[in-house]
Amino acid sequence: MAIRVQTQDFDAGLEIKLLRNARKDTGAVVSFIGQVRDLNEGDKVSQLTLEHYPGMTEKALEAIVTKAQSRWDIFDATVIHRVGTLQPTDQIVLVAVSSAHRGEAFKACEFIMDYLKTEAPFWKKEVTDSGERWIDAKHTDDNARERWLE
Amino acid sequence: MKIKILYFARLKETLKFSTEDLELPDDAFASSLTILKLKAYLAKRNETWQQMLMGKLKVRGAINHELVDDNAPIADGDEVAFFPPVTGG
Numbered sequence: 001m002a003i004r005v006q007t008q009d010f011d012a013g014l015e016i017k018l019l020r021n022a023r024k025d026t027g028a029v030v031s032f033i034g035q036v037r038d039l040n041e042g043d044k045v046s047q048l049t050l051e052h053y054p055g056m057t058e059k060a061l062e063a064i065v066t067k068a069q070s071r072w073d074i075f076d077a078t079v080i081h082r083v084g085t086l087q088p089t090d091q092i093v094l095v096a097v098s099s100a101h102r103g104e105a106f107k108a109c110e111f112i113m114d115y116l117k118t119e120a121p122f123w124k125k126e127v128t129d130s131g132e133r134w135i136d137a138k139h140t141d142d143n144a145r146e147r148w149l150e
Numbered sequence: 151m152k153i154k155i156l157y158f159a160r161l162k163e164t165l166k167f168s169t170e171d172l173e174l175p176d177d178a179f180a181s182s183l184t185i186l187k188l189k190a191y192l193a194k195r196n197e198t199w200q201q202m203l204m205g206k207l208k209v210r211g212a213i214n215h216e217l218v219d220d221n222a223p224i225a226d227g228d229e230v231a232f233f234p235p236v237t238g239g
Contacts, residue, residue, distance in 0.1 A: 034239050050238065051159055053231060056215035081238060093239050113239060119217060121231075122238025123159035134160045137208075137235030 001069075001077055003061045005052060007084040012094050015078050019098040023075055030105035031096035032113055038088035040135070043128040050083045050092070053121035057081075064115040068097070072104040077112065081122065111148055117141045151180045151226040155188075158233035161209065164202050185211040186220035188230065208235055 004010075012033055019029050036048045065077045080094040095112050099105040124135040156169045174180045179187070189211075193204040203209055211218055212231040224230060 052238070053156070053158055053212070053215075053233070056212060056231070059215050060217070117239040118236065120238050121158065121212070121233060121236055123234065124237045125159070134234070135237045137237050141239075 001062065001065050002079070003058055003065065004080045005054075005057050005061075005083060006080065007082060009082070009091060010080045010094055012091070012096070015080065015094060016096055019076055019078060019096055022098065025100060026075055026098045027100045028102040028105045029096060029098045030102065030109040031094065032109055033091055034093040034113075036086050036088050036090045036092060040126060040128075043130070045088060045126045045128055047127040048086045048088075048090075048092075049125045049127075050081075050086065051123045051125070052081075052083050056121050060120045061116065064112055064119065067115070068108040068111050071111070072099070072108045074099040074104050074108045077108065079112065079116070081116070081120070083122070114141070114144045114148065118145045151176055151183070153224060153227070154229045155192075156229065156231040158231065160207070160234050161202055161232055164198060183224040184220065185213070185218060185222050185224065185230070188224060189220075189232070203232065209233070210235060 012031060016029050016031055020026055038045050061079050065079060068077065075098045078096045082092055086092065095109050097105040097109045118141055125132055126135060152171065152173045154169065154171055157165055157167050162168050189203045189209065193200040209232050213222055213224060213228050
């Protein structure tokens with residue numbers, strides 16, 4: 001498992017390659033990239049700042065990946081999340097999961113993202129034409145996580 | 151008892167506090183301290199604290215880097231954190 005919280009950008013292609021080459025019985029790598037949008041709730045966004053809780057963030061991400069590993073037969077997972085100030089189209093997060101077959105990796109990747117959205121201590125603040133504002137948590141994200149409890 | 155408290159995001163900005171060390175007398179209040187009791191105690195500082203910790207805003211708590219609910223007990227030496235619902239990803 002590789003968990004990284006960093007200000008600098010990442011190379012998703014390289015991270016996927018590392019997972020692909022780690023074992024020769026790997027048949028699937030599923031990845032998700034989240035990026036900064038220039039529009040939120042109808043307002044133009046020029047900048048996004050991400051704050052986190054150093055110490056807790058890494059532990060929370062590790063716990064989420066461990067949960068996914070106990071639920072699906074996956075080989076490995078990489079989670080990279082950026083913090084600091086970002087611009088529209090900048091990458092924010094990468095989740096990549098390897099497994100023998102696609103089904104397990106698809107499910108685990110979505111599970112990790114849904115839990116990351118609701119349990120990992122990150123907070124977004126955006127700059128729009130009318131100034132700075134903290135982004136509120138969305139119920140749709142809570143609902144996305146709830147699905148996995150069924 | 152002595153605990154460390156951290157504040158994040160909107161809470162940190164509005165309360166103008168990112169971290170503090172809090173010392174409480176070792177009485178019945180301290181020995182039965184929970185996240186909710188600590189919020190109520192801090193909320194007595196002034197109107198802003200009241201609004202941020204006991205108002206409409208949902209505040210989540212963590213003890214020693216674990217997300218917990220309002221009834222979670224706090225012990226001597228714990229690191230407690232208060233923050234709004236998370237919005238990463």
